[in-house]
Amino acid sequence: MVKKTIEFFLNKEPFKLKIKSCNFFEKIRGLMFTRRENAEALLFEFKNPEKIKIHSFFVFFPFLAIWLDDKNQVIDVKKVDKVKFSIFPSRNFSKLIEIPFNKKYNETLKKVFIDDISKKFKY
Secondary structure (H helix, E strand, C coil): CEEEEEEEEECCEEEEEEEEECCHHHHHHCCCCCCHHHCCCEEEEEEEEECCCECCCCCCCCEEEEEECCCCCEEEEEEECCCCCCECCCCCEEEEEEEECCHHHHHHHHHHHCCHHHHHCCC
16 A cells, blocks of 8 residues: 655645555555445546546445546546446546545545535534
């Protein structure tokens, strides 16, 4: 497991996350078959800009998907509910971050959703 620190801005808020960088096989698996309380934020990096869809089959909890370009500028952000068939970003991306809705990332998610998060999601 390789941990990286990634920095980006979202809603004018700076984010700095220590995150698990995924290899080829981890990209295929993503958050599938992980337990919510054990799930870690994942970073998927691509050599060339992509516009591939993601899904949440076999992911039994919601997560936040953040698509970035090669300069770590946010392209799109979507809350992905469990068992969704296809989620597309608005345009090509170079990096994808998946942040699970769990206690470990509660403070990070509060920055994105302000105080709404604690009311909507129970851990």
